[in-house]
Amino acid sequence: xxxxxxxxxxxxxxxxxASAVLEARSVSKRFPGVVALDDVxxxxxxxxxxxxxxxxxxxxxxxxxxxxxxxxxxxxxxxxSGEPVRFARPFEAQQVGISTIYQxxxxxPLMSVARNIFLGREPRNRLGLIDFTRMHRETGxxxxxxxxxxxxxxxxxxxxxxxxxxxxxxxxxxxxxQVVIMDEPTSSLEPREVETLxxxxxxxxxxxxxxxxxxxxxxxLYRICDRVTVLRDGRHIHTGDLAGLDRMQxxxxxxxxxxxxxxRSGVTNFAAEGHEAARTPVLTATGLSSRLQxxxxxxxxxxxxxxxxxxxxxxxxxxxxxxxxxxLPLDAGELTVDGTTLKxxxxxxxxxxxxxxxxxxxKAEGIVPGLSVRENIVLAAMPRLSRAGVVSRAKQxxxxxIFMKRLRIKASSPEQKVGELSGGNQQKVLLAxxxxxxxxxxxxxxxxxxxxxxxxxxxxxxxxxLAREGLAVLLISSDIEELIEGADRIVVLRGGAVAGELSGDxxxxxxxxxxxxxxxxxxxxxxxxxxxxxx
Amino acid sequence: xxxxxxxxxxxxxxxxxxxxxxxxxxxxxxRQRAAExxxxxGVLAVLLAVVIAASFIYPTFASLDNARGVTIQASFLAVVAxxxxxxxxxxxxxxxxxxVFALGxxxxxxxxxxxxxAALLLxxxxxxxxxxxxxxxxxxxxxxxxxxxxxxxxxxxxxxLALTDEGATTYLVPKDSAFGELGQGSVxxxxxxxxxxxxxxGAGGLVLQRTSFxxxxxxxxxxxxxxTLMGLPVARTKILVYTLSGLLAGLAGALxxxxxxxxxxxxxxxxxxxxxxxxxxxxxLLVGGAGSISGTLWGVxxxxxxxxxxxxxxxxxxxxxxxxxxxxxxxxxxxxxxLARSRRST
Numbered sequence: 001x002x003x004x005x006x007x008x009x010x011x012x013x014x015x016x017x018a019s020a021v022l023e024a025r026s027v028s029k030r031f032p033g034v035v036a037l038d039d040v041x042x043x044x045x046x047x048x049x050x051x052x053x054x055x056x057x058x059x060x061x062x063x064x065x066x067x068x069x070x071x072x073x074x075x076x077x078x079x080x081s082g083e084p085v086r087f088a089r090p091f092e093a094q095q096v097g098i099s100t101i102y103q104x105x106x107x108x109p110l111m112s113v114a115r116n117i118f119l120g121r122e123p124r125n126r127l128g129l130i131d132f133t134r135m136h137r138e139t140g141x142x143x144x145x146x147x148x149x150x151x152x153x154x155x156x157x158x159x160x161x162x163x164x165x166x167x168x169x170x171x172x173x174x175x176x177x178q179v180v181i182m183d184e185p186t187s188s189l190e191p192r193e194v195e196t197l198x199x200x201x202x203x204x205x206x207x208x209x210x211x212x213x214x215x216x217x218x219x220x221l222y223r224i225c226d227r228v229t230v231l232r233d234g235r236h237i238h239t240g241d242l243a244g245l246d247r248m249q250x251x252x253x254x255x256x257x258x259x260x261x262x263x264r265s266g267v268t269n270f271a272a273e274g275h276e277a278a279r280t281p282v283l284t285a286t287g288l289s290s291r292l293q294x295x296x297x298x299x300x301x302x303x304x305x306x307x308x309x310x311x312x313x314x315x316x317x318x319x320x321x322x323x324x325x326x327x328l329p330l331d332a333g334e335l336t337v338d339g340t341t342l343k344x345x346x347x348x349x350x351x352x353x354x355x356x357x358x359x360x361x362x363k364a365e366g367i368v369p370g371l372s373v374r375e376n377i378v379l380a381a382m383p384r385l386s387r388a389g390v391v392s393r394a395k396q397x398x399x400x401x402i403f404m405k406r407l408r409i410k411a412s413s414p415e416q417k418v419g420e421l422s423g424g425n426q427q428k429v430l431l432a433x434x435x436x437x438x439x440x441x442x443x444x445x446x447x448x449x450x451x452x453x454x455x456x457x458x459x460x461x462x463x464x465x466l467a468r469e470g471l472a473v474l475l476i477s478s479d480i481e482e483l484i485e486g487a488d489r490i491v492v493l494r495g496g497a498v499a500g501e502l503s504g505d506x507x508x509x510x511x512x513x514x515x516x517x518x519x520x521x522x523x524x525x526x527x528x529x530x531x532x533x534x535x
Numbered sequence: 536x537x538x539x540x541x542x543x544x545x546x547x548x549x550x551x552x553x554x555x556x557x558x559x560x561x562x563x564x565x566r567q568r569a570a571e572x573x574x575x576x577g578v579l580a581v582l583l584a585v586v587i588a589a590s591f592i593y594p595t596f597a598s599l600d601n602a603r604g605v606t607i608q609a610s611f612l613a614v615v616a617x618x619x620x621x622x623x624x625x626x627x628x629x630x631x632x633x634x635v636f637a638l639g640x641x642x643x644x645x646x647x648x649x650x651x652x653a654a655l656l657l658x659x660x661x662x663x664x665x666x667x668x669x670x671x672x673x674x675x676x677x678x679x680x681x682x683x684x685x686x687x688x689x690x691x692x693x694x695x696l697a698l699t700d701e702g703a704t705t706y707l708v709p710k711d712s713a714f715g716e717l718g719q720g721s722v723x724x725x726x727x728x729x730x731x732x733x734x735x736x737g738a739g740g741l742v743l744q745r746t747s748f749x750x751x752x753x754x755x756x757x758x759x760x761x762x763t764l765m766g767l768p769v770a771r772t773k774i775l776v777y778t779l780s781g782l783l784a785g786l787a788g789a790l791x792x793x794x795x796x797x798x799x800x801x802x803x804x805x806x807x808x809x810x811x812x813x814x815x816x817x818x819x820l821l822v823g824g825a826g827s828i829s830g831t832l833w834g835v836x837x838x839x840x841x842x843x844x845x846x847x848x849x850x851x852x853x854x855x856x857x858x859x860x861x862x863x864x865x866x867x868x869x870x871x872x873x874l875a876r877s878r879r880s881t
Contacts (some may be wrong), residue, residue, distance in 0.1 A: 093769075100764070
């Protein structure tokens with residue numbers, strides 16, 4: 001992989017990057033239909049801990065993959081200590097000293113701790129064979145430095161996730177790394193393990209190793225990071241010291257909202273006035289808890305209202321929706337629908353009780369692209385439409401006709417394959433599928449993501465109509481305007497727990513941002529379950 | 536990669552089967568320990584039990600002659616299963632070995648008229664080439680091993696039929712040639728193929744446990760994504776392992792031809808399934824990532840002993856051998872599920 005443009009860069013460029021150990025210069029990466037990185041510049045100094053933040057689709061993971069050799073950039077260049085570098089494979093990035101630990105532990109579960117750490121660079125004895133004695137000794141010494149005491153011979157899968165993460169970190173650091181990239185390293189760690197991780201990061205800083213730290217947890221960022229880079233929609237937004245940066249400012253940069261022009265205007269297609277909610281809740285969830293994902297979440301949904309679920313990426317929004325639909329295994333918690341507590345929390349039980357979930361990833365979890373519009377719509381309603389296993393075609397056609405008209409699904413005929421429709425129409429087909437079950441509660445996870453503006457408006461006004469007709473709707477959206485204008489009430493999540501609740505006039509952008517940033521200039525309405533106790 | 540420093544405490548060379556890979560188990564649950572033990576030593580225990588029981592019941596079974604017969608029978612399958620073990624550890628499968636085995640035999644018999652070296656090299660080159668093709672299509676072409684090796688299974692068998700005029704022509708190994716001796720000669724009555732197989736297993740164990748290549752095989756099978764992200768040469772390793780499997784199958788075929796003094800076209804049909812069965816019975820996970828050479832050796836021997844016993848009984852149709860082997864296979868697969876579940880429960 002000889003770089004074709006081996007011409008030395010202009011001298012002033014070299015001066016400006018003297019202290020940068022790793023630098024990305026106007027890096028671009030396109031995927032079919034998406035510009036994942038658009039002319040992004042970024043530099044990492046030796047010995048600093050640098051936070052990389054951004055919401056979904058901001059380009060964080062793409063940038064990481066470019067830096068670690070998984071992707072090759074379409075434009076721009078990477079420099080390591082001022083020298084242009086190109087990586088054809090992850091191995092080449094590792095060779096120049098860039099190590100990565102991924103969110104999911106990327107080691108081999110069935111192999112021993114020592115083998116995992118030394119894979120690809122095993123110590124040899126005089127005969128050229130692997131020297132296990134030395135490998136185990138060095139593994140022990142290495143892990144001691146991380147405060148981890150495990151037998152190096154144990155298969156990795158017998159260890160806890162946190163310890164596995166430490167092993168991954170030990171591997172990353174032991175390859176003479178100059179740069180260690182950590183992609184949400186704490187997402188599966190217990191608080192005690194997080195402390196160990198932070199101690200290790202401090203040590204790396206002392207050794208002059210640069211750490212790129214990706215996390216959604218504001219507390220962590222402010223505790224251990226020196227500088228921060230914000231990406232949004234594939235573009236570089238801001239790089240600067242974290243110390244002087246207000247949390248509110250940081251969050252508003254991530255979300256792309258200018259604090260000075262926070263307003264409440266009719267950008268979305270939601271009706272300006274709220275809905276008339278019933279007095280008693282249709283759905284009450286109490287104490288939903290799932291190890292490391294949800295901590296004691298309690299929410300109530302009333303018929304005829306749209307409840308917004310706010311929070312940054314990784315705050316547990318989707319997990320909460322999944323829990324409410326019985327799709328997330330829970331350690332504790334109860335669901336009550338119309339006064340009846342569900343005995344077993346399974347998706348089937350939730351559907352029977354009248355709870356429908358429109359999942360976030362409609363491609364993976366929702367539509368069946370090879371089936372027709374009709375087949376996709378009646379899929380979930382099959383048991384109701386069939387008698388002795390035979391499905392009445394006339395009934396199907398009637399239902400499909402009603403929903404295609406009502407939701408204005410644009411398809412050449414009910415027999416057109418759903419895969420051929422636009423994203424917005426696919427989303428409507430999914431919505432129709434759940435609506436023909438006549439649910440009491442509709443959980444919508446990012447219902448307008450990835451669909452065009454016109455379809456978005458239609459889906460939004462549809463949500464409005466459904467609530468007006470007496471459905472209880474839970475709306476998750478990363479689009480702040482959509483959330484503010486669509487919801488009557490907003491429950492804000494942070495770190496898998498309820499951080500606050502906004503209702504009435506508090507349903508406004510500045511208030512929402514304040515809660516998101518955990519920055520409360522005035523007391524924020526706190527739900528009873530808002531104690532920050534993680535257990 | 537090479538940061539080998541002089542060893543401060545130069546340890547005596549450890550035998551390859553050193554218990555280095557044994558899990559510490561100090562904090563493992565009893566269930567896990569039991570499952571691991573079953574995985575590692577289960578076949579050996581069953582093999583010993585069957586051999587001891589059979590020795591009491593059938594006096595002819597325990598004879599040295601019978602032992603020679605059983606082991607020479609098993610040696611060809613063993614060589615094929617050795618390659619299969621490595622392939623399966625990477626999470627792949629090689630269905631072509633049976634056809635390649637037969638092709639190697641015919642090529643060796645044909646080439647034996649040109650001397651010992653030709654008889655040995657021709658099948659190795661051709662069969663290694665088929666393995667290389669398999670590996671290349673699988674690793675670089677990103678195709679499913681099942682389909683690729685099914686295609687080469689058919690292709691190699693077709694090539695074989697073309698070479699022998701649909702089996703009408705049989706190539707004979709010249710009498711008293713050095714190549715014939717390779718298959719028929721023996722040390723204390725134990726044929727050379729047995730010794731060759733044992734040497735290959737020793738070398739295979741060393742490669743698997745004590746070289747980077749061996750470790751990479753486990754890593755690729757355990758988690759291909761992780762292996763790639765760790766910067767391991769995943770594609771190269773896959774190509775190498777299928778080439779190795781082709782080479783070993785060709786070698787086994789050549790040895791078989793030397794022993795039979797001719798290239799028989801009808802051998803090796805379904806041999807890939809026997810090899811897979813032996814590997815899986817030997818405790819290698821069919822999904823990859825875990826397994827051992829020694830387990831495969833015991834698995835091959837167990838299959839051979841069962842066949843021998845059914846022949847000893849005499850009144851039993853030899854077809855029942857497959858029934859018994861099938862039974863063992865099911866037991867092992869159930870045990871593996873158990874193992875997988877105890878693993879998940881951590």
